[in-house]
Every structure is written in structure tokens, then in C-alpha cells.
Amino acid sequence: MSFVLSLLILVPLVGAPVSYLAIRVNKRFGMLLTLAISAVAFAIASYSFWFLSANLPAPGQYVMSEKYIWINLSFISLDYLLGLDGLSAPLVVVSTLLVLLAIIGSRSQIGHHEAEYYALILLFEGSIVGVFTSLNLIFFYIFWELVLIPMFFLIGIWGGPRRKYAALKFILFTYGGSTIMLLGFLAVYLGTSVPTFDIPDLAGKIPPGLQYLPLLATFIGFGVKLPIVPFHTWLPDAHVEAPAPVSVLLAGVLLKMGGYGFIRISLGLFPQASIQYAWAFMLVGVVTMFYGAIVATLAKDLKRMIALTSINHMGFVLLGAYSTASSGSPLGVQGAIFQMFNHALAIGSLFMLSGYIHEQAGTREIPLLKGLRISMPRTATLLMLSSLAAMGFPIYSSFVSEFMVIAASISAYSPYAVTVLVPALTGAYFMWMLRRTVLSAPTGSVVVKDSSRLDSAALFAYLVPLFILLIFPYVILDPAAPVSQYILHLRGG
Amino acid sequence: MDLIFAAVVVLSASSLGIPLFQVAAKKEKRWISGYVLVVALLSALAIVAFNSVAPQSDPAFKNLLISDSLGNFFAIVTVSVALFVAVASLEAIRKSDNAPIYYGLLSFTALGMLLLSFTQDLLMLFVSWELMSLPTYVLAGFDKKRVQSNEASVKYAILGAMSSAILLYAISLTYGLTGTTQIIPAVRAIAAQPFSLATSIAILLFVAGFGFKMSIVPFHMWIPDAYEGAPTTVSTLLAAATKKAGFVAAIRVLLAVTTVYVITQNPIFTMANILAVLALLTMTLGNAAALTQRSMTRLLAYSSIAQAGYILVGFVAYAYGLQTNAYSQQTNAYFIEATIGMTGALFHILNHAIMKGAAFLVAALVLLELKRGDVQAYNGLGRRMPLAAFTMTVAFLALAGVPPLNGFWSKLLLFLSVINGPFAWLAVAGIVNSAFSLGYYAWVIKRIYIDESESNEKIKEPIPFIVVFGVAVGLMIGLGLFPQQVINFASSAVPNIFPR
Secondary structure, eight states, X not given: OOOHHHHHHHHHHHHHHHHHHHHHHOHHHHHHHHHHHHHHHHHXXXXXXXXXXXXXXXXXXXXXXXXXXXXXXXSOEEEEEEEEOXXXXXXXXXXXXXXXXXXXXXXXHOOSOHHHHHHHHHHHHHHHHHHHHBOBHHHHHHHHHHTHHHHHHHHHHHOOTTHHHXXXXXXXXXXXXXXXXXHHHHHHHTXXXXXXXXXXXXXXXXXXGGTHHHHHHHHHHHHHHTTOGGGOTHHHHHHHHSOHHHHHHIIIIIHHHHHHHIIIIIIHHOHHXXXXXXXXXXXXXXXXXXXXXHHHHHOOBHHHHHHHHHHHHHHHHHHHHHHHHHHOOTHHHHHHHHHHHHHHHHHHHHHHHHHHHHHHHSOOBGGGOOOHHHHOHHHHHHHHHHHHHHHTOTTSHHHHHHHHHHHHHHHHOGGGGGGGXXXXXXXXXXXXXXXXXXXXXXXXXXXOOOOOHHHHXXXXXXXXXXXXXXXXXXXXXXXXXXXXXXXXXXXXX | OOHHHHHHHHHHHHHHHTTHHHHHSOGGGTTHHHHHHHHHHHHHHHHHHHHHHSOOSOOSSTTTBOOOHHHHHHHHHHHHHHHHHHHHHHHHTTTOTTHHHHHHHHXXXXXXXXXXXXXXXXXXXXXXXXXXXXXXXXXXXOSTTOHHHHHHHHHHHHHHHHHHHHHHHHHHHHHHHHSOOBHHHHHHHHHHSOOOHHHHHHHHHHHHHHHHHHTOTTSOTHHHHHHHHSOHHHHHHIXXXXXXXXXXXXXXXXXXXXXXXXXXXXXXXXXXXXXXXXXXXXXXXXXXXXXXXXXXXXXXXXXXXXHHHHHHHHHHHHHHHHHTTOOBTTTTBOOHHHHHHHHHHHHHHHHHHHHHHHHHHHHHHHHHHHSOOBGGGGTXXXXXXXXXXXXXXXXXXXXXXXXXXXXXXXXXXXXXXXXXXXXHHHHHHHHHHHHHHHHHHHHXXXXXXXXXXXXXXXXXXXXXXXXXXXXXHHHHHHHHHOOHHHHHHXXXXXXXXXXX
16 A cells, blocks of 8 residues: 555644744754755655656546545444545645745745744645545545635734734635535435445445535535635635735635535536536636636736636636536546646746735835836746736646637537637736736836845746646646546546 | 442542531641542542443442443543543632632532433432532632622522422423333333323423523523633533533433424424424524624633534434334344434533533633633733643634534534434534634634734743643544544443433
């Protein structure tokens, strides 16, 4: 039995108290140690991704599975069950990468209570890896909730002026959504012939009649996280108030939990009900995409604009996933997985940049930021490059994933061709933002410092994979193919 | 060797012996009485724990007490809480001249709860009920110079006396109807009877009498005033221990009787339906009221009411399981939902004792050190009293049912037990209530760690409290990570409720 995934969860979880103590003793050494811990986690994640690519499992199978019995009584049994497939592996890699980059970026952004801060970041990392790798519903739920606790404190303690409100709103929304999701999990336990919470054993065995209410319950739980339109109001507050590196983790990693849940659980466990209501999910996805794009256009605060772009981009994930359920085109799920990976990197660099700009220029108001190309040339260049990534410009892989999702949605129902307007809108408001901030004439003689070379290099690291993946998209798409096929198999096609 | 009798002897000796310190010891030596009680409670706990590992079949008073898993379970819960309270009191009432009286009364309460856990006779039940309750009336008024404490004591005593009277009336009716005071034979006799008004009245009187202690809406009115007014260590005892004794009495008497008996001729009034409505009212009202509180002890009191509502969900599952005659003679096993629900209820009773006990003791310490009981006093507590603040945070997260803490597992079992039947709405209500309750729990946690306090001066946390906090946090996290043994222990008590 493999132990790599357990190790991947335990390294950050055990690392959290270790780095807390180390920073209390010696700040510099402790922060380097934190960096080392997250680098080790990233290395293990990369190894497991490589292992998966080398040993692609059949649809519905997982590699590096680990199973231990946790609770085994006559009336309830629970397993510690981990596994990796083409859906979870890209998310695990990108999560650990973003944590590593966020830790590098925190150096200049976080000025007090460093020990607690870095310990909470590592706690978050361990929990998020647990979410993406656990294959037992209750085990999954435990990590799912565990993610909230460090996030609540990270927003509440190190956030901006309205941080208290944002932290409370964040935890109430997401906890409310996830408890309802738990009801859906509980409902399937006694409904199948052999009571179990293991996802591989449940897939395809839940009677169709029992799928509708759990589907609704999980829709609410994952929908709050993704977020979809009626449940999105926590997102702008949380993302704007959180410090920049935490916003990176919120948008880059936490939102992916929703997309992951939709594909792994909503589609994977309730396929019949999903197909029947795929139109509703797709409609919600399209509404979310347009809503996010329109409100982002109107946003005056740079960070708020970036936060709202996430809503727009995560709509693609929902649309793609359910396009596959509806049309049988494998592009949808593959595109959704790819989109999650790309969005994480693009949005990560944008949030870090907004943090630097705010720190140096003293404001994030787009109309007040003038002539960044003169005052902060490195930052301005990176802002342009990252904006292109978020727009889905065809020098980055985000173009491929958005293209795949739109193609899949058209094959489901041709009027969804209207979704091509979303990248156009996104492009428009990013261009407008760049014109106002980067390309405008500088005002006054405010002396601002550019971001340092190290920070610029770290920011560039967000964009390199996107560029490489445009040329080699199969690195992500090949492992994702069996996931897509499995959804099609469950769908009965 | 009769172990239960040994435990009773130990606690009787400490109950009678400790007050002697008041007359025999000098003022500055009276603190010793607290340590005597701690030792007595520890030995009683050890005896009961041994009894649950190697059960002794028949206690000395064979017709009055029964040595079963259910009794062991409740005895461990209640005596442990009494022990926690005694340890914390070592600091909390260190300066009091009347310490031996306090510890003596605490010891009597512990004895009452021990006897109540193992009782199998209605008269014994009443005697131990009173033995448990009477000292707490005095304890609630222990701060005799504080008006609120006196008010709490009087209010609690009057309502307590009323509930005892109601209970006694129910017992006498049961005796009249069945001709026995033995619980199990009485239950069988009642179950065999057709509908009669007297039986229904007896059952409803039992609900009212026990409901008073269990803090079930609409018998909850005394709770916030008593918990707020009483010395907070005593409130801990009321919320985490005597309340649980109310549950064991209800489980032993009510659940078995009433699940097979329809209260009126209208079949809608089954016990499961009545309990379900009570559960819904109790959890909703408790949470809604807790959200608006400005005093920490009142907030905890309402949260305690809400938790009683969750526990009732398990009772509903059990009652419904028995009502549908789901006991299978072939496999000698209960309907799986009934087992899950009752196990969840028992586990939640244990968890609630730990979580609420820890939260109340933090409140007691804050009141002791800061002389303030409003929630504002908790602003910035994370920097001033780090251990107390951490304990409060863990306890609140556990109360809200956040995994991987102990409260999560019991709620999981409770809601799992009703989700697939006609009471699915109760699971939805419970989950929504849980999510809602985080509103005030997270609000306090925000105050503790995020809000600024008026002063940043560090406050020394006394050793007895640190010990209790450490044990409580260890239990909350430990039972959260490895719940199997305790769930198993709780489930082994389920068949004792209505032995075949």
C-alpha cells in the first residue's frame, strides 16, 4: 500500500506546529523552514502527479490508494480512504504550488503575528490536500470543514479594514452550505444495499430515486464554494479584505473545492439526476459567467474586480462539467478540470500584484492608479501579462480550457454559443483596466517602489506553467480523459 | 465484591465527612476539604470505570439498582463532570470560609447522580432525584451576598420543587395503574394496557417532570436565570451533570414505556411525534434566543437548551424504531436507525457534558479574573488568557459540530438516524440549526481572537483550571479523532433501555 498521499497531508499538518515554534524562536529561520515544508509538499505533489501520468488508471480507478478502517461497528463503518486520479492530481499540484508561492509572497505583505500566520497557512494546505485526495464522503467532509478554520482566522486577523465582517460572513456562508451538503451525504448512506460512505463503492449504486434531494443538497454546498450566483455574496468581501497571499489561496485553491465537488460527487454519485437537471446547472453556470463579467466591469477597486472575475471564470467550470452530462461530449469535464488549473495560476498572480500595487501606491482604486508603466515598470508588465492570462488570450492555456468548455456547451445546446461573449467581455474590462492604470499618463511625483526582483520572479512563476501548457496541454488533459470517460460511462453512453 | 455499592459508600462517606471540616478545621485549613472531595470522586470514578470494563452482575440492592452499561455510561459522565467542577472550584472558591459546605453539597449531588444512573425502581429514582437536586438549590445561592445568586436559588428551588411534585404524582399514578414500582415490569404492564386517560396523564407528567431537568422547551424558563445567577462553577454542574441525570431518568422510564403507547386515541399523538415537535421547538428556540444574548452565561444557557433539542432527535429515532416494532427477534438487534439514533443521543450527552462543561468553566474563570460576565469581556481574550481562550474556541467549534471534534460525530449519528424516514425534516431542521448556531459561536470566537481588547495585560491562569482545560481539550480532540471506542460503549448501552 502506498503512503505518499498520507505523507502529503501530514507534512503540512505536522509542519504547522513545527513552523509555529520555529518562528517563535527565530523568525528568519522559521520562515525559511515554512518555505522548505511547503516546497517538500510541492515536491511530493509533483511526484504523485508524475506517478499518475506514468500509470494512468482505468476510468473510475485511482492510483496510490490507501485504505484503513477507521470506525467499524455493526451500524456504522468509516474508512480512511485516499486516492488520486486525473481530477484530483492537477488540483493537488496547483494547490501546493500556490501555497509555496503565497508563502514567498507573504514575506513583504504580512507584518505581524508571523508565527500564527504561517502555521495557519500550512494547516490550510494539509486540509486542502485532504479534500482533494479523500474518497470517503465523511472523511472528505472533515477536511472540507477543516479548511474553513484557518481561513476564518487568516481573513479575520491579517485582513483589511472590514476584515471582521468579511471573516464572519465567509464562515457563516460556507459553513451553512456545507452542513446542507452533509445532509446529502447522510441520505445516501442507508439508502444503498451495503451502507458505505466510500465514493468508489457508491458510484453507480445509488438508486435514481434517491439521487434528487442529495443532488440538491450538494448543489447548495458546492455552489456556495464555487460560487454560483445566488450564493456568491461572501466572495467579494472575503477576497477583497483578505491579505493578498490569502486572496491567492481563496481564489486559487478554495474555490476549486466547489468545482471538484461538482465533478467528483454531484456528477460521479448522482449521474441520472444530474443528467435530468443538467440544463438547470448549465443555466446557472451561464448566468454566473455573465453576472461575474458584468459586475467586474463596474468594479472600481482593482482587487474587487479581480475577485469578481473569479465568479465569471468559475462559471465555466460548472458549465463545462454539466455540458458533459448533458451532451456526452468529453470536452466539458476535461475543459472544466483544465480551467480550474489555469484559473488558479492566473488569478493567483493577479491577486499578488494587486497586493503590491496597494502597498506601494497606497490605493487600489482603478481611476486613481495612473501611469504604472512609468512608476512601477516591472509590476505593470506583469499586470499586463497576467491580465492576458485571465482573459484567455491565446498565448496561455486558459484559452484552450475556455474554448473546450464553450465547444462542449454548444454541442449540448447550440444557443449556448452566446457564452463566447463572456471571454470577449472579460477581455474588454481587463483592457479597460489596463488602459486606465498602465497605459495612462502618470500624475504628480509620487515616488513608488517597484516590486523586488525576487517577487517579480515569483510572480513570473505563476505564468510560466500557463505558457507551457498551451503547447503541451495533454499534460493535464491526458490524465483528465479517464475522468471524463467515467462520467460518460455512468451516464450510460 | 459489589462495585456500585463500593462507589456509593465512598461518596456517602465523603458527603457526610466533608462538612465536618467546617466545624473541626481552622479557617485556613478548610481548603483541604476540596482535595478530599477530588480524591473521593476520583475513586468513585475509578470504581465505576472498572465496573464498566468488568461488569458485576447484581448489586447489593438488587431490586433498586441495576449494574448495566447504560448506568455505567451515565455514572461516568456525571461523576466526571462533578470531578471537573470540584477541581476548578479548588481555585474558584479558595477564598470562601464555607468551602467544606460547598464541597459537601457537591458530594451529595454526585452521590444522587450516581444512584440515579443505576436506578431501576421508581421510588429509588425519586429519592436519588431529590438527593441530586436539593443540594443544587443551595449551591445556586452559594454567593449569599449577591442578589442574583439568591434569586437564582429561589427560582430554581420553587420550580424544582414543582417538578419533583409532578414527578411524584406520575410515579404514584404508575403504581396505581400497574401495582409495581419496578421500572421494567411497570413498563411492560403499561405497554400491555389499552388506552386510558390515567396512563396518558402519567406519561405526560413524566415528560414534564424530566423535561424540567433536561431543559426542554416549554419547561426551560428557569434555565437562563439560574445559570446566570448561580456561581458559574455551579452552573457548570447544572448544565453538564444534573441535566444529564435528567436524561438518564427519561431514557430509563419514558422511552421504553411510551414508544409503544399512543397518548390519545388519535394515532397522530405517538411518542415519536411528540418528541419530534419538542426537539424542533427546543433546538430552534434555544439557538434563536442564544443569538441575541449579551451575557456569556445566558448565551451558554440557551445554547445548552438547543443542544438538548439535538439529543431529542436521537430519542425520536429510537421511539419511532420501537413504535414500528422494528426489534428483530431473530437477529436480536434493533432497527438500525433506532440504534444509531440512541447511540448518537448518548454520545451527544457525553460530548455535551465535556463541551459545555469546558465552556462554562472558561466563563467561570473569566468572571473570577475580570469580574465581568458580558461577552464584551471576551474581546482579545486570546492574548490575555491564551489557554482559556483556546479551550473556549475548541469547545465552541465542537458545540457547533465542526469536525474533527467530538460534537461532530454525535451530531452525525443523530441526523443520520432520521434522514431516511418520516422525520427527515427533523434532520434538515437540525442541520440548519447547527449552521445557524455557528452565528453566535463564531461571533464569540471573533471577539476572542480578532477584536481588540481594552487592555492587553496578561492574566495568570490558575493551575486547577489549566488542568481541567487540558483534559477537556484533549477529550474533545481525542474523541474527535478516535471515536470508535466511545461510540461502541454508547451503543452497548442501547439494549439496556428496554431489555427483552
